[in-house]
Amino acid sequence: MKRVEHKRRRRRLLKSVGRDGIAILPAAREVIRNRDVHYPFRQHSDFSYVTGFPEPDAFAVFTPGRDEGECILFCRPRDAERERWDGVRFGVEGAIASFGADQAHPLAELDEVMPTLIDGRKRLYYPVGVDPDLDARVMGWVNRVRGKVRTGAIAPDTFITIGSLIHEQRLRKSRAELALMRRAAQISAHAHRRVMQSCVPGMKELDLEAEFQHACFKEGARFQAYPAIVGSGANACVLHYIENSAVLEDGGLVLIDAGCELDGYASDITRTFPVNGRFSPAQREVYELVLEAQKAAIARVQPGCRWNEPHEAALRVLTKGLVRLGVLKGKVGKLIKKEAYKPYYMHRTGHWLGMDVHDVGDYKRDGEWRELEPGMVLTVEPGLYLPVTDAVPAPYRQIGIRIEDDVLVTQKGHEILSRAAPKHPDEIETLMVR
Numbered sequence: 122m123k124r125v126e127h128k129r130r131r132r133r134l135l136k137s138v139g140r141d142g143i144a145i146l147p148a149a150r151e152v153i154r155n156r157d158v159h160y161p162f163r164q165h166s167d168f169s170y171v172t173g174f175p176e177p178d179a180f181a182v183f184t185p186g187r188d189e190g191e192c193i194l195f196c197r198p199r200d201a202e203r204e205r206w207d208g209v210r211f212g213v214e215g216a217i218a219s220f221g222a223d224q225a226h227p228l229a230e231l232d233e234v235m236p237t238l239i240d241g242r243k244r245l246y247y248p249v250g251v252d253p254d255l256d257a258r259v260m261g262w263v264n265r266v267r268g269k270v271r272t273g274a275i276a277p278d279t280f281i282t283i284g285s286l287i288h289e290q291r292l293r294k295s296r297a298e299l300a301l302m303r304r305a306a307q308i309s310a311h312a313h314r315r316v317m318q319s320c321v322p323g324m325k326e327l328d329l330e331a332e333f334q335h336a337c338f339k340e341g342a343r344f345q346a347y348p349a350i351v352g353s354g355a356n357a358c359v360l361h362y363i364e365n366s367a368v369l370e371d372g373g374l375v376l377i378d379a380g381c382e383l384d385g386y387a388s389d390i391t392r393t394f395p396v397n398g399r400f401s402p403a404q405r406e407v408y409e410l411v412l413e414a415q416k417a418a419i420a421r422v423q424p425g426c427r428w429n430e431p432h433e434a435a436l437r438v439l440t441k442g443l444v445r446l447g448v449l450k451g452k453v454g455k456l457i458k459k460e461a462y463k464p465y466y467m468h469r470t471g472h473w474l475g476m477d478v479h480d481v482g483d484y485k486r487d488g489e490w491r492e493l494e495p496g497m498v499l500t501v502e503p504g505l506y507l508p509v510t511d512a513v514p515a516p517y518r519q520i521g522i523r524i525e526d527d528v529l530v531t532q533k534g535h536e537i538l539s540r541a542a543p544k545h546p547d548e549i550e551t552l553m554v555r
Protein backbone atom coordinates (compact mmCIF):
# COMPACT_ATOMS: atom_id res chain seq x y z
CA MET A 122 0.00 0.00 0.00
CA LYS A 123 1.43 3.37 -0.99
CA ARG A 124 2.21 5.84 1.81
CA VAL A 125 -0.04 8.42 0.20
CA GLU A 126 -3.04 6.16 1.00
CA HIS A 127 -2.20 6.26 4.70
CA LYS A 128 -1.66 9.99 4.53
CA ARG A 129 -5.11 10.50 3.02
CA ARG A 130 -6.67 8.31 5.72
CA ARG A 131 -4.88 10.22 8.48
CA ARG A 132 -6.08 13.53 7.06
CA ARG A 133 -9.66 12.31 7.19
CA LEU A 134 -9.18 10.99 10.71
CA LEU A 135 -7.71 14.30 11.90
CA LYS A 136 -10.64 16.15 10.40
CA SER A 137 -13.17 13.99 12.24
CA VAL A 138 -11.27 14.20 15.53
CA GLY A 139 -11.48 18.00 15.40
CA ARG A 140 -9.31 20.66 16.98
CA ASP A 141 -10.52 20.11 20.53
CA GLY A 142 -10.11 16.33 20.32
CA ILE A 143 -7.27 13.83 20.55
CA ALA A 144 -7.17 10.24 19.29
CA ILE A 145 -5.02 7.44 20.63
CA LEU A 146 -4.61 4.25 18.64
CA PRO A 147 -2.53 1.33 19.93
CA ALA A 148 -0.82 -1.23 17.70
CA ALA A 149 -1.35 -4.95 18.33
CA ARG A 150 0.82 -6.59 20.97
CA GLU A 151 2.97 -9.64 20.58
CA VAL A 152 1.29 -12.60 22.27
CA ILE A 153 3.17 -15.52 23.77
CA ARG A 154 2.06 -18.94 22.55
CA ASN A 155 4.27 -20.96 24.86
CA ARG A 156 7.59 -20.20 26.50
CA ASP A 157 9.84 -18.50 23.93
CA VAL A 158 7.37 -18.82 21.05
CA HIS A 159 5.00 -16.06 19.96
CA TYR A 160 1.84 -16.35 17.91
CA PRO A 161 2.55 -15.01 14.42
CA PHE A 162 2.28 -11.24 14.78
CA ARG A 163 -0.51 -9.49 12.95
CA GLN A 164 -0.93 -5.74 13.11
CA HIS A 165 -4.28 -4.42 14.33
CA SER A 166 -6.34 -3.52 11.28
CA ASP A 167 -7.30 0.01 12.42
CA PHE A 168 -3.69 0.80 13.32
CA SER A 169 -2.41 -0.59 10.06
CA TYR A 170 -5.09 1.28 8.11
CA VAL A 171 -4.06 4.72 9.32
CA THR A 172 -0.32 4.30 9.91
CA GLY A 173 0.97 1.42 7.76
CA PHE A 174 3.46 0.88 10.61
CA PRO A 175 4.11 -2.84 10.95
CA GLU A 176 5.69 -3.17 14.39
CA PRO A 177 4.06 -4.35 17.63
CA ASP A 178 3.45 -2.33 20.81
CA ALA A 179 3.47 1.10 19.12
CA PHE A 180 1.00 3.94 19.78
CA ALA A 181 -0.22 6.49 17.25
CA VAL A 182 -1.58 9.76 18.60
CA PHE A 183 -3.49 12.36 16.60
CA THR A 184 -3.66 15.96 17.80
CA PRO A 185 -5.36 18.13 15.16
CA GLY A 186 -4.01 21.66 14.91
CA ARG A 187 -0.97 21.09 17.16
CA ASP A 188 1.89 23.30 15.93
CA GLU A 189 4.66 20.79 16.72
CA GLY A 190 2.93 18.05 14.78
CA GLU A 191 -0.44 16.36 14.44
CA CYS A 192 0.61 12.72 13.99
CA ILE A 193 2.87 11.34 16.71
CA LEU A 194 4.17 7.80 16.83
CA PHE A 195 5.58 6.08 19.89
CA CYS A 196 7.59 3.01 18.93
CA ARG A 197 10.40 0.68 19.89
CA PRO A 198 13.75 2.44 19.56
CA ARG A 199 16.56 1.07 17.41
CA ASP A 200 18.54 -1.54 19.37
CA ALA A 201 21.51 -3.25 17.74
CA GLU A 202 21.41 -6.21 20.12
CA ARG A 203 17.66 -6.90 19.74
CA GLU A 204 17.80 -6.29 16.00
CA ARG A 205 20.53 -8.92 15.66
CA TRP A 206 18.10 -11.47 17.10
CA ASP A 207 14.69 -10.30 15.90
CA GLY A 208 15.32 -8.25 12.75
CA VAL A 209 15.45 -4.61 11.84
CA ARG A 210 13.28 -2.02 13.60
CA PHE A 211 12.29 1.31 12.09
CA GLY A 212 12.89 3.25 15.28
CA VAL A 213 11.87 6.88 15.79
CA GLU A 214 13.86 8.02 12.74
CA GLY A 215 12.15 5.46 10.51
CA ALA A 216 8.71 6.32 11.90
CA ILE A 217 9.20 9.84 10.58
CA ALA A 218 11.15 9.09 7.40
CA SER A 219 9.19 6.06 6.18
CA PHE A 220 5.74 6.44 7.71
CA GLY A 221 5.13 10.16 7.65
CA ALA A 222 4.85 10.73 11.41
CA ASP A 223 5.36 14.42 12.29
CA GLN A 224 7.06 13.43 15.53
CA ALA A 225 8.19 10.15 17.05
CA HIS A 226 9.26 9.11 20.54
CA PRO A 227 10.61 5.91 22.02
CA LEU A 228 7.88 3.92 23.77
CA ALA A 229 9.54 4.49 27.15
CA GLU A 230 8.46 8.15 26.95
CA LEU A 231 4.75 7.38 26.44
CA ASP A 232 3.59 7.84 30.04
CA GLU A 233 5.55 11.06 30.41
CA VAL A 234 4.47 12.68 27.13
CA MET A 235 0.80 11.64 26.92
CA PRO A 236 -0.56 13.97 29.64
CA THR A 237 1.00 16.97 27.88
CA LEU A 238 -0.68 15.93 24.61
CA ILE A 239 -4.04 15.35 26.29
CA ASP A 240 -4.01 18.68 28.14
CA GLY A 241 -6.36 21.15 26.46
CA ARG A 242 -8.40 18.55 24.54
CA LYS A 243 -12.10 18.12 25.34
CA ARG A 244 -12.76 14.81 23.63
CA LEU A 245 -10.56 11.74 23.77
CA TYR A 246 -10.98 8.98 21.21
CA TYR A 247 -9.44 5.57 21.85
CA PRO A 248 -10.60 1.92 21.75
CA VAL A 249 -12.79 2.27 24.85
CA GLY A 250 -13.37 -0.89 26.87
CA VAL A 251 -11.39 -3.27 24.66
CA ASP A 252 -8.40 -3.86 26.93
CA PRO A 253 -8.65 -3.18 30.69
CA ASP A 254 -4.91 -2.41 30.86
CA LEU A 255 -5.28 0.23 28.18
CA ASP A 256 -8.36 1.71 29.87
CA ALA A 257 -6.40 2.02 33.11
CA ARG A 258 -3.38 3.50 31.38
CA VAL A 259 -5.40 6.10 29.47
CA MET A 260 -7.28 7.06 32.65
CA GLY A 261 -3.94 7.36 34.41
CA TRP A 262 -2.86 9.97 31.84
CA VAL A 263 -6.19 11.77 32.08
CA ASN A 264 -5.99 11.85 35.88
CA ARG A 265 -2.54 13.41 35.68
CA VAL A 266 -4.10 16.24 33.65
CA ARG A 267 -7.07 16.48 36.07
CA GLY A 268 -4.58 16.87 38.91
CA LYS A 269 -3.33 20.08 37.28
CA VAL A 270 -6.59 21.85 36.49
CA ARG A 271 -5.84 24.52 39.10
CA THR A 272 -2.84 25.48 37.02
CA GLY A 273 -5.08 25.96 33.99
CA ALA A 274 -4.90 22.45 32.51
CA ILE A 275 -7.99 21.18 30.67
CA ALA A 276 -8.84 17.47 30.89
CA PRO A 277 -11.16 15.71 28.44
CA ASP A 278 -14.65 15.00 29.72
CA THR A 279 -15.84 12.87 26.81
CA PHE A 280 -14.44 9.47 25.91
CA ILE A 281 -15.45 8.02 22.58
CA THR A 282 -14.57 4.79 20.86
CA ILE A 283 -12.15 5.56 18.04
CA GLY A 284 -13.65 2.87 15.80
CA SER A 285 -16.55 5.21 15.11
CA LEU A 286 -14.12 7.47 13.20
CA ILE A 287 -12.25 4.81 11.25
CA HIS A 288 -14.76 2.10 10.42
CA GLU A 289 -16.94 4.07 8.04
CA GLN A 290 -13.77 4.91 6.09
CA ARG A 291 -12.71 1.27 6.08
CA LEU A 292 -16.11 0.16 4.82
CA ARG A 293 -15.66 2.01 1.51
CA LYS A 294 -12.63 0.56 -0.20
CA SER A 295 -10.25 2.67 -2.26
CA ARG A 296 -8.96 1.68 -5.67
CA ALA A 297 -5.71 0.41 -4.12
CA GLU A 298 -7.56 -1.63 -1.54
CA LEU A 299 -9.78 -3.15 -4.20
CA ALA A 300 -6.75 -4.13 -6.25
CA LEU A 301 -5.44 -6.05 -3.23
CA MET A 302 -8.79 -7.63 -2.47
CA ARG A 303 -9.19 -8.70 -6.09
CA ARG A 304 -5.81 -10.37 -5.95
CA ALA A 305 -6.46 -12.02 -2.55
CA ALA A 306 -9.75 -13.45 -3.84
CA GLN A 307 -8.07 -14.61 -7.04
CA ILE A 308 -5.30 -16.42 -5.15
CA SER A 309 -7.89 -18.15 -2.96
CA ALA A 310 -10.01 -19.01 -5.99
CA HIS A 311 -7.01 -20.63 -7.66
CA ALA A 312 -6.32 -22.53 -4.44
CA HIS A 313 -9.93 -23.80 -4.39
CA ARG A 314 -9.45 -25.06 -7.95
CA ARG A 315 -6.29 -26.85 -6.93
CA VAL A 316 -8.08 -28.45 -3.98
CA MET A 317 -10.81 -29.78 -6.28
CA GLN A 318 -8.25 -31.12 -8.72
CA SER A 319 -6.24 -32.89 -6.05
CA CYS A 320 -9.15 -34.47 -4.19
CA VAL A 321 -9.58 -38.28 -4.25
CA PRO A 322 -11.42 -40.59 -1.85
CA GLY A 323 -9.23 -41.85 0.98
CA MET A 324 -7.39 -38.55 1.44
CA LYS A 325 -7.95 -36.66 4.66
CA GLU A 326 -9.61 -33.29 5.14
CA LEU A 327 -6.23 -32.12 6.33
CA ASP A 328 -4.70 -32.99 2.94
CA LEU A 329 -7.10 -30.55 1.30
CA GLU A 330 -6.17 -27.85 3.79
CA ALA A 331 -2.51 -28.52 2.94
CA GLU A 332 -3.23 -28.23 -0.80
CA PHE A 333 -5.06 -24.97 -0.20
CA GLN A 334 -2.27 -23.41 1.83
CA HIS A 335 0.38 -24.66 -0.55
CA ALA A 336 -1.37 -22.96 -3.46
CA CYS A 337 -1.71 -19.72 -1.47
CA PHE A 338 1.97 -19.78 -0.48
CA LYS A 339 3.00 -20.33 -4.08
CA GLU A 340 1.09 -17.23 -5.13
CA GLY A 341 2.60 -15.12 -2.37
CA ALA A 342 -0.03 -15.23 0.37
CA ARG A 343 1.60 -16.51 3.53
CA PHE A 344 -1.30 -16.07 5.93
CA GLN A 345 -4.88 -17.29 6.02
CA ALA A 346 -7.64 -14.83 6.84
CA TYR A 347 -9.11 -17.42 9.29
CA PRO A 348 -8.58 -21.11 10.05
CA ALA A 349 -9.78 -23.23 7.11
CA ILE A 350 -12.95 -25.25 7.57
CA VAL A 351 -12.73 -28.54 5.68
CA GLY A 352 -15.80 -30.63 6.49
CA SER A 353 -16.63 -33.82 4.65
CA GLY A 354 -19.91 -35.72 4.98
CA ALA A 355 -21.75 -34.84 8.18
CA ASN A 356 -18.87 -32.55 9.28
CA ALA A 357 -20.07 -30.06 6.66
CA CYS A 358 -23.10 -29.51 8.92
CA VAL A 359 -20.87 -28.29 11.79
CA LEU A 360 -20.54 -24.63 10.89
CA HIS A 361 -17.18 -23.89 12.49
CA TYR A 362 -15.61 -27.36 12.12
CA ILE A 363 -11.84 -26.84 12.03
CA GLU A 364 -10.59 -30.23 13.22
CA ASN A 365 -10.12 -31.24 9.56
CA SER A 366 -9.05 -34.76 10.51
CA ALA A 367 -11.60 -37.10 8.90
CA VAL A 368 -11.04 -39.34 5.89
CA LEU A 369 -12.79 -38.23 2.68
CA GLU A 370 -15.33 -40.91 1.85
CA ASP A 371 -16.18 -42.00 -1.69
CA GLY A 372 -19.70 -40.82 -2.50
CA GLY A 373 -19.69 -37.95 0.02
CA LEU A 374 -19.41 -34.20 -0.36
CA VAL A 375 -16.73 -31.99 1.12
CA LEU A 376 -17.19 -28.35 2.08
CA ILE A 377 -14.13 -26.13 2.21
CA ASP A 378 -14.36 -22.61 3.55
CA ALA A 379 -10.92 -21.05 3.21
CA GLY A 380 -9.39 -17.76 2.15
CA CYS A 381 -5.97 -16.20 2.24
CA GLU A 382 -5.01 -12.82 3.62
CA LEU A 383 -2.87 -10.69 1.34
CA ASP A 384 -1.05 -7.63 2.70
CA GLY A 385 -3.63 -7.39 5.46
CA TYR A 386 -6.73 -7.93 3.27
CA ALA A 387 -8.98 -10.96 3.58
CA SER A 388 -10.71 -13.24 1.15
CA ASP A 389 -13.40 -15.68 2.25
CA ILE A 390 -14.58 -18.38 -0.15
CA THR A 391 -16.57 -21.59 0.33
CA ARG A 392 -16.95 -24.35 -2.20
CA THR A 393 -18.66 -27.72 -1.79
CA PHE A 394 -17.93 -30.58 -4.17
CA PRO A 395 -18.15 -34.37 -4.44
CA VAL A 396 -15.12 -36.23 -3.10
CA ASN A 397 -15.11 -38.56 -6.11
CA GLY A 398 -15.77 -35.82 -8.66
CA ARG A 399 -19.41 -36.75 -9.48
CA PHE A 400 -22.49 -35.37 -7.73
CA SER A 401 -25.15 -37.97 -6.88
CA PRO A 402 -28.65 -36.94 -8.04
CA ALA A 403 -29.68 -35.99 -4.47
CA GLN A 404 -26.46 -34.04 -3.88
CA ARG A 405 -26.88 -32.20 -7.17
CA GLU A 406 -30.48 -31.37 -6.34
CA VAL A 407 -29.54 -29.72 -3.04
CA TYR A 408 -26.43 -28.12 -4.57
CA GLU A 409 -28.41 -26.53 -7.38
CA LEU A 410 -30.89 -25.19 -4.87
CA VAL A 411 -28.13 -23.49 -2.84
CA LEU A 412 -26.57 -22.18 -6.05
CA GLU A 413 -29.92 -20.74 -7.17
CA ALA A 414 -30.27 -19.06 -3.76
CA GLN A 415 -26.76 -17.65 -4.04
CA LYS A 416 -27.43 -16.26 -7.52
CA ALA A 417 -30.68 -14.68 -6.37
CA ALA A 418 -28.82 -13.10 -3.45
CA ILE A 419 -25.96 -11.83 -5.63
CA ALA A 420 -28.51 -10.25 -7.99
CA ARG A 421 -29.54 -8.04 -5.03
CA VAL A 422 -26.01 -6.76 -4.54
CA GLN A 423 -26.43 -3.40 -6.21
CA PRO A 424 -26.09 0.20 -5.15
CA GLY A 425 -29.33 1.26 -3.50
CA CYS A 426 -30.31 -2.25 -2.38
CA ARG A 427 -30.52 -2.57 1.38
CA TRP A 428 -28.19 -4.83 3.34
CA ASN A 429 -30.96 -7.32 4.06
CA GLU A 430 -32.11 -7.82 0.46
CA PRO A 431 -29.57 -10.51 -0.54
CA HIS A 432 -30.43 -12.45 2.64
CA GLU A 433 -34.14 -12.22 1.98
CA ALA A 434 -33.71 -13.29 -1.64
CA ALA A 435 -31.74 -16.34 -0.52
CA LEU A 436 -34.31 -17.23 2.16
CA ARG A 437 -37.12 -17.21 -0.39
CA VAL A 438 -35.33 -19.57 -2.77
CA LEU A 439 -34.13 -21.87 0.01
CA THR A 440 -37.53 -22.08 1.69
CA LYS A 441 -39.27 -22.80 -1.62
CA GLY A 442 -36.65 -25.46 -2.29
CA LEU A 443 -37.08 -27.05 1.13
CA VAL A 444 -40.77 -27.43 0.34
CA ARG A 445 -39.90 -28.98 -3.03
CA LEU A 446 -37.53 -31.45 -1.36
CA GLY A 447 -40.26 -32.43 1.10
CA VAL A 448 -38.37 -31.13 4.13
CA LEU A 449 -40.90 -28.36 4.86
CA LYS A 450 -44.62 -28.32 4.31
CA GLY A 451 -46.84 -25.27 3.98
CA LYS A 452 -47.02 -21.87 2.28
CA VAL A 453 -43.63 -20.32 1.53
CA GLY A 454 -44.54 -16.87 2.86
CA LYS A 455 -45.78 -18.28 6.15
CA LEU A 456 -42.79 -20.60 6.49
CA ILE A 457 -40.42 -17.65 6.02
CA LYS A 458 -42.34 -15.60 8.57
CA LYS A 459 -42.08 -18.27 11.24
CA GLU A 460 -38.43 -18.99 10.28
CA ALA A 461 -39.15 -22.64 9.48
CA TYR A 462 -35.86 -22.75 7.51
CA LYS A 463 -33.79 -22.10 10.66
CA PRO A 464 -32.99 -25.77 11.51
CA TYR A 465 -31.46 -26.09 8.02
CA TYR A 466 -30.12 -22.58 7.42
CA MET A 467 -29.10 -20.96 10.67
CA HIS A 468 -26.65 -18.25 9.65
CA ARG A 469 -27.03 -15.06 7.70
CA THR A 470 -26.19 -14.71 4.04
CA GLY A 471 -23.09 -12.56 4.42
CA HIS A 472 -20.96 -9.99 6.19
CA TRP A 473 -18.69 -7.10 5.30
CA LEU A 474 -15.27 -8.15 4.06
CA GLY A 475 -12.04 -6.15 4.15
CA MET A 476 -8.97 -6.12 6.36
CA ASP A 477 -10.89 -8.33 8.78
CA VAL A 478 -12.80 -11.32 7.48
CA HIS A 479 -15.87 -10.19 9.42
CA ASP A 480 -15.07 -6.61 8.63
CA VAL A 481 -16.05 -3.43 10.42
CA GLY A 482 -18.95 -1.17 9.46
CA ASP A 483 -22.52 -0.79 10.65
CA TYR A 484 -25.24 -2.94 9.11
CA LYS A 485 -28.04 -0.64 10.21
CA ARG A 486 -28.41 3.12 10.15
CA ASP A 487 -31.08 4.85 12.22
CA GLY A 488 -32.73 1.49 12.79
CA GLU A 489 -32.91 0.59 9.07
CA TRP A 490 -30.75 -1.86 7.12
CA ARG A 491 -28.27 0.38 5.34
CA GLU A 492 -28.03 0.85 1.60
CA LEU A 493 -25.24 -0.78 -0.36
CA GLU A 494 -22.84 1.71 -1.96
CA PRO A 495 -20.10 1.37 -4.58
CA GLY A 496 -16.82 0.35 -2.94
CA MET A 497 -18.36 -1.85 -0.25
CA VAL A 498 -17.37 -5.53 -0.27
CA LEU A 499 -19.46 -8.30 1.24
CA THR A 500 -19.71 -12.07 1.15
CA VAL A 501 -22.72 -13.91 -0.20
CA GLU A 502 -22.82 -17.33 1.39
CA PRO A 503 -26.11 -19.18 1.62
CA GLY A 504 -26.08 -22.83 2.62
CA LEU A 505 -28.22 -25.77 3.62
CA TYR A 506 -27.33 -28.21 6.35
CA LEU A 507 -29.63 -31.22 6.39
CA PRO A 508 -29.36 -33.36 9.51
CA VAL A 509 -30.49 -36.93 10.15
CA THR A 510 -34.06 -36.36 11.29
CA ASP A 511 -37.44 -37.72 10.30
CA ALA A 512 -38.29 -34.40 8.63
CA VAL A 513 -35.50 -34.85 6.08
CA PRO A 514 -36.16 -37.47 3.38
CA ALA A 515 -33.46 -40.18 3.50
CA PRO A 516 -31.53 -39.28 0.32
CA TYR A 517 -30.86 -35.73 1.57
CA ARG A 518 -29.67 -36.59 5.07
CA GLN A 519 -26.19 -35.46 6.14
CA ILE A 520 -25.81 -33.19 3.15
CA GLY A 521 -24.18 -29.88 4.09
CA ILE A 522 -23.60 -27.32 1.34
CA ARG A 523 -22.45 -23.70 1.37
CA ILE A 524 -21.37 -21.58 -1.57
CA GLU A 525 -19.60 -18.36 -0.68
CA ASP A 526 -18.28 -15.59 -2.91
CA ASP A 527 -16.74 -12.18 -2.28
CA VAL A 528 -18.71 -9.47 -4.00
CA LEU A 529 -17.91 -5.80 -4.61
CA VAL A 530 -20.69 -3.27 -5.04
CA THR A 531 -19.94 -1.27 -8.20
CA GLN A 532 -21.54 1.84 -9.74
CA LYS A 533 -23.67 -0.31 -12.02
CA GLY A 534 -24.18 -3.45 -9.93
CA HIS A 535 -21.54 -5.80 -8.64
CA GLU A 536 -18.30 -7.61 -9.37
CA ILE A 537 -17.67 -11.13 -8.05
CA LEU A 538 -14.06 -10.97 -6.87
CA SER A 539 -13.87 -14.73 -6.31
CA ARG A 540 -15.29 -15.70 -9.68
CA ALA A 541 -12.27 -17.80 -10.65
CA ALA A 542 -13.39 -20.50 -8.19
CA PRO A 543 -15.68 -22.88 -10.12
CA LYS A 544 -19.17 -23.29 -8.72
CA HIS A 545 -21.45 -24.62 -11.44
CA PRO A 546 -21.78 -28.39 -10.84
CA ASP A 547 -20.85 -29.25 -14.47
CA GLU A 548 -17.81 -27.01 -14.26
CA ILE A 549 -16.73 -28.71 -11.02
CA GLU A 550 -17.23 -32.19 -12.49
CA THR A 551 -15.25 -31.29 -15.60
CA LEU A 552 -12.40 -29.90 -13.52
CA MET A 553 -12.29 -33.02 -11.38
CA VAL A 554 -12.22 -35.55 -14.26
CA ARG A 555 -8.92 -37.39 -14.27
Ligand code: GLY
Nearest residue numbers: 347378389502525
Ligand atom coordinates in the same frame (compact mmCIF):
# COMPACT_ATOMS: atom_id res chain seq x y z
N1 GLY B 1 -15.24 -18.18 7.14
C1 GLY B 1 -16.08 -17.48 8.00
C2 GLY B 1 -17.27 -17.02 7.31
O1 GLY B 1 -17.60 -17.51 6.26
O2 GLY B 1 -17.92 -16.11 7.74
Ligand code: MN
Nearest residue numbers: 378389390525
Ligand atom coordinates in the same frame (compact mmCIF):
# COMPACT_ATOMS: atom_id res chain seq x y z
MN1 MN C 1 -16.26 -18.35 4.87
Ligand code: MN
Nearest residue numbers: 389500502525
Ligand atom coordinates in the same frame (compact mmCIF):
# COMPACT_ATOMS: atom_id res chain seq x y z
MN1 MN D 1 -17.93 -15.58 5.30
